[in-house]
Amino acid sequence: MSHTRRDMIIVDDLRVRFGSHDAVRGVSFRVPEGSSFGIVGESGSGKSTVMRALAGLNDLWDGYLEIAGMPLGRGKPPDFFRRVQMVFQDPYGSLHPRQTVDRALSEPLLVQGIGDIDRRIRQVLADVALPAAARFRYPHQLSGGQRQRVAIARALISEPSVLLLDEPTSALDVSVQAEILNLLADLREERKLTYLMVSHNLAVVAHLCPWVGVMSNGEMVEILSAEDLRAGRTRNPQTTRLRELSAELG
Amino acid sequence: MIGRLFDRAWLLSDSPQSRAQAAWGRRYRLWCDFRANKPALYGLATVIALLACAILAPLLATHDPVTQNLGQRLLPPSTQHWLGTDELGRDVYSRLLYGARVTLGMVLAVVVLVAPIGLAVGCVAGYYRGAADVILMRVTDVFLAFPRLILALAFVAAIQPGMTSAVIAIALTTWPPYARLARAETMTIRDADYIAAVRMTGASSGRIILRHIMPLCLGSLIVRVTLDMSAIIIFAASLGFLGMGAQPPSPEWGTMIATARRFLLDQWWVPLIPGIAILVASLAFNLLGDGLRDVLDPRQG
Amino acid sequence: MLVEISGLNISFPTPHGMHAAVRDVSMTLGTEKLGIVGESGSGKSLTARALLRLLPPAAVTRADTLRFDGIDVLSASEKQMGMIRGRRAGLILQDPKYSLNPIMTAGDQIAEAWRNRRKGSRRQAKEAAIDLLAQVQIRDPRRVADSYPHELSGGMGQRVMIAMMLAPDPELLIADEPTSALDASVQAEILKLMEDLVSRRNMGLMLISHDLPLVGHFCDRVAVMYAGRVVEELAAGELGQARHPYTRALLDCMPSLTHPRPRLPVMARDPAWLT
Ligand SMILES: Nc1ncnc2c1ncn2[C@@H]1O[C@H](COP(=O)(O)OP(=O)(O)OP(=O)(O)O)[C@@H](O)[C@H]1O
Ligand SMILES: Nc1ncnc2c1ncn2[C@@H]1O[C@H](COP(=O)(O)OP(=O)(O)OP(=O)(O)O)[C@@H](O)[C@H]1O
Ligand SMILES: [Mg+2]
Ligand SMILES: [Mg+2]
Numbered sequence: 001m002s003h004t005r006r007d008m009i010i011v012d013d014l015r016v017r018f019g020s021h022d023a024v025r026g027v028s029f030r031v032p033e034g035s036s037f038g039i040v041g042e043s044g045s046g047k048s049t050v051m052r053a054l055a056g057l058n059d060l061w062d063g064y065l066e067i068a069g070m071p072l073g074r075g076k077p078p079d080f081f082r083r084v085q086m087v088f089q090d091p092y093g094s095l096h097p098r099q100t101v102d103r104a105l106s107e108p109l110l111v112q113g114i115g116d117i118d119r120r121i122r123q124v125l126a127d128v129a130l131p132a133a134a135r136f137r138y139p140h141q142l143s144g145g146q147r148q149r150v151a152i153a154r155a156l157i158s159e160p161s162v163l164l165l166d167e168p169t170s171a172l173d174v175s176v177q178a179e180i181l182n183l184l185a186d187l188r189e190e191r192k193l194t195y196l197m198v199s200h201n202l203a204v205v206a207h208l209c210p211w212v213g214v215m216s217n218g219e220m221v222e223i224l225s226a227e228d229l230r231a232g233r234t235r236n237p238q239t240t241r242l243r244e245l246s247a248e249l250g
Numbered sequence: 251m252i253g254r255l256f257d258r259a260w261l262l263s264d265s266p267q268s269r270a271q272a273a274w275g276r277r278y279r280l281w282c283d284f285r286a287n288k289p290a291l292y293g294l295a296t297v298i299a300l301l302a303c304a305i306l307a308p309l310l311a312t313h314d315p316v317t318q319n320l321g322q323r324l325l326p327p328s329t330q331h332w333l334g335t336d337e338l339g340r341d342v343y344s345r346l347l348y349g350a351r352v353t354l355g356m357v358l359a360v361v362v363l364v365a366p367i368g369l370a371v372g373c374v375a376g377y378y379r380g381a382a383d384v385i386l387m388r389v390t391d392v393f394l395a396f397p398r399l400i401l402a403l404a405f406v407a408a409i410q411p412g413m414t415s416a417v418i419a420i421a422l423t424t425w426p427p428y429a430r431l432a433r434a435e436t437m438t439i440r441d442a443d444y445i446a447a448v449r450m451t452g453a454s455s456g457r458i459i460l461r462h463i464m465p466l467c468l469g470s471l472i473v474r475v476t477l478d479m480s481a482i483i484i485f486a487a488s489l490g491f492l493g494m495g496a497q498p499p500s501p502e503w504g505t506m507i508a509t510a511r512r513f514l515l516d517q518w519w520v521p522l523i524p525g526i527a528i529l530v531a532s533l534a535f536n537l538l539g540d541g542l543r544d545v546l547d548p549r550q551g
Numbered sequence: 552m553l554v555e556i557s558g559l560n561i562s563f564p565t566p567h568g569m570h571a572a573v574r575d576v577s578m579t580l581g582t583e584k585l586g587i588v589g590e591s592g593s594g595k596s597l598t599a600r601a602l603l604r605l606l607p608p609a610a611v612t613r614a615d616t617l618r619f620d621g622i623d624v625l626s627a628s629e630k631q632m633g634m635i636r637g638r639r640a641g642l643i644l645q646d647p648k649y650s651l652n653p654i655m656t657a658g659d660q661i662a663e664a665w666r667n668r669r670k671g672s673r674r675q676a677k678e679a680a681i682d683l684l685a686q687v688q689i690r691d692p693r694r695v696a697d698s699y700p701h702e703l704s705g706g707m708g709q710r711v712m713i714a715m716m717l718a719p720d721p722e723l724l725i726a727d728e729p730t731s732a733l734d735a736s737v738q739a740e741i742l743k744l745m746e747d748l749v750s751r752r753n754m755g756l757m758l759i760s761h762d763l764p765l766v767g768h769f770c771d772r773v774a775v776m777y778a779g780r781v782v783e784e785l786a787a788g789e790l791g792q793a794r795h796p797y798t799r800a801l802l803d804c805m806p807s808l809t810h811p812r813p814r815l816p817v818m819a820r821d822p823a824w825l826t
Pocket of ligand 1: 023042048703705
């Protein structure tokens with residue numbers, strides 16, 4: 001990986017335990033500024049757990065985590081959440097059932113004391129290709145894909161520098177997925193955003209991320225470049241199997 | 251702006267132009283939903299009528315509620331005394347009106363005290379878990395474990411018998427179930443991703459509890475509170491009966507029944523009339539609460 | 552025919568009259584695998600829910616025929632529907648973790664579904680639940696059986712839901728994006744499991760997904776929905792020769808592992824598709 005750019009995300013020997021179950025055991029990787037790192041791996045291998053630790057949503061971890069130049073500890077610097085945002089895996093569970101889209105989008109701005117709320121909401125809704133009519137709807141009035149776009153809009157609205165994306169497009173149909181992936185690529189260009197993206201779809205990860213880490217059973221068994229993944233230059237049997245199955249369907 | 255509030259099309263616009271328009275539209279829609287629920291509407295009308303009676307008691311009353319006239323004891327309803335007189339010859343109709351002030355006032359005071367306390371304790375315990383939860387819930391258990399009436403009596407006796415202490419005593423013994431209810435709801439909500447998403451905005455725990463968790467617990471709490479209204483009225487009456495609540499001669503519905511119960515067989519209207527008043531008030535609050543719960547849950551529609 | 556739908560319309564009241572979310576949808580399903588693909592918000596989930604009468608209360612449903620195994624779903628009694636739901640027909644919902652009971656362990660929920668149809672002791676049900684979890688490729692089924700929904704990963708929640716729906720041995724399985732959170736290898740195993748049920752136990756399967764290649768690979772027939780209508784229905788093998796521009800554009804939008812493109816083509820939606 002390049003050494004000229006600063007590392008926006010540093011994960012060093014991260015371990016997470018839930019009771020007697022080791023969900024993550026010794027994961028390390030780095031993501032330079034303006035780049036993207038993808039995590040793939042079987043279900044339950046600890047991908048979301050890594051994300052939640054980085055997002056500061058779980059304090060029960062060991063190791064060293066640094067994000068946007070801020071080492072993570074028990075307390076978080078005040079502008080942590082302005083610089084780091086996350087899109088959750090499940091679009092049904094990640095929107096408050098009693099709050100309209102407008103309320104969900106204005107909340108980060110209110111908390112962070114960012115002004116010009118009205119214009120920003122309009123803009124971000126347009127960015128994620130949601131109709132203006134959706135603004136004052138409740139989540140239960142939206143389909144799964146529309147909800148996920150609201151979740152992405154909420155993460156984008158406070159203009160973070162690091163985005164943690166947990167399966168951002170798995171609830172979307174391919175046409176919307178294409179729009180979102182293009183949007184994410186454009187934003188990365190414009191705003192020098194850094195992404196950490198989890199997906200089970202190798203094609204999606206390889207499209208957006210130059211580097212990919214493969215997780216299995218709580219460990220990162222291989223880190224390889226997207227080109228290597230595409231060309232099938234894999235070393236770990238786990239990766240090889242995932243790649244074969246994806247290539248068969250894709 | 252004000253004029254627009256009467257413009258249906260503006261209120262119901264599918265793509266509101268501003269947040270104010272959306273908010274008013276939402277309120278209007280809530281009102282439409284509520285209006286469609288006939289029983290709730292009757293409940294609301296009755297509650298408003300009762301409150302109006304209480305406020306306008308001096309205008310509506312035909313007699314002074316405390317003046318005794320021993321020559322006119324226990325009269326049946328007549329044109330002179332619309333609802334008859336009680337054992338001290340006081341006009342029951344007028345006492346009922348003034349009693350509404352005392353009784354409804356006490357009930358509302360209790361609710362205003364109890365609901366926020368129960369909600370706050372429950373939500374905080376459920377949200378923080380751990381030590382806060384253990385401590386708060388043990389305190390709740392202690393209050394739950396005591397027989398209600400004895401606890402209230404002890405409390406009132408310790409300070410001074412009277413309305414204020416009765417209200418505090420009732421509040422003291424009624425909040426624990428609300429705290430338990432709110433805690434149970436909070437426990438199922440707090441691990442949801444949407445709360446994690448709010449935490450990702452950097453919101454403080456206080457803001458999360460207040461603005462994101464409490465509104466979700468409110469629905470079941472409202473129903474529970476309105477169901478408890480009649481129990482609160484009766485409880486206030488028992489305190490009054492034991493001389494620990496509203497002090498005579500101040501008219502209070504529960505005390506009116508209690509003192510008149512000796513006449514249940516011969517002059518049955520004397521205890522019956524305040525009884526009907528309590529029934530009507532409880533029913534009205536109940537219907538209203540049910541309607542509010544339905545309307546406040548947007549997933550219903 | 553296990554399922555017959557014709558002329559299905561679902562609309563929601565809005566202040567400006569009715570908003571039609573599903574318009575004039577017709578399809579039939581025997582003991583086969585029918586795939587439904589389509590744009591987000593095109594009414595796929597609503598169609599599936601209508602079949603079990605599980606629509607939101609505000610929805611207004613009209614249909615010429617809406618039958619499950621000869622039973623008219625629109626006029627069936629609540630008791631009859633109760634017999635169908637969760638016993639004869641299973642619905643794997645799109646929002647697994649949200650649909651699971653948050654205060655009951657995964658194992659208990661599956662065991663309860665199992666006991667719905669079969670007589671058996673609590674212990675048997677629990678063993679059956681663990682066995683089902685193993686069948687859906689959960690690594691340590693015993694731990695997961697004792698976990699609450701918020702302790703599960705996204706894909707595990709999805710598989711718990713699948714196990715729950717398979718537990719009563721249904722005749723019809725409606726799977727709404729059942730594998731959207733699963734990696735390719737688990738996905739393949741689960742599809743194999745469903746395939747097996749279809750051929751061995753004569754189950755009908757309605758698979759809702761936006762993964763076109765997957766549906767093409769796995770199903771017998773594919774219906775493509777757009778803005779509340781079925782715009783095209785074809786045999787799975789003919790997906791490559793799809794005629795409707797929407798279907799063709801869908802195939803084009805996919806990122807590909809082996810043929811990378813710097814930018815994905817986006818779909819230009821033609822208003823004419825709406826009519
Ligand atoms: N709060 C929790 N309590 C206990 N165990 C948990 C908790 N959260 C996650 N786990 C466990 O940690 C493991 C990893 O979960 P994680 O959500 O990170 O998986 P994942 O890789 O994201 O999988 P998926 O692709 O299915 O979403 C799982 O075995 C899960 O059961
Ligand atoms: N309760 C409701 N009130 C109003 N509109 C609704 C309601 N439920 C769904 N809709 C609308 O109906 C349309 C179809 O929704 P449906 O959930 O069937 O979409 P879908 O095809 O399953 O999409 P996805 O792939 O994103 O899940 C959407 O436009 C949605 O906004
Ligand atoms: Mg996950
Ligand atoms: Mg859907």
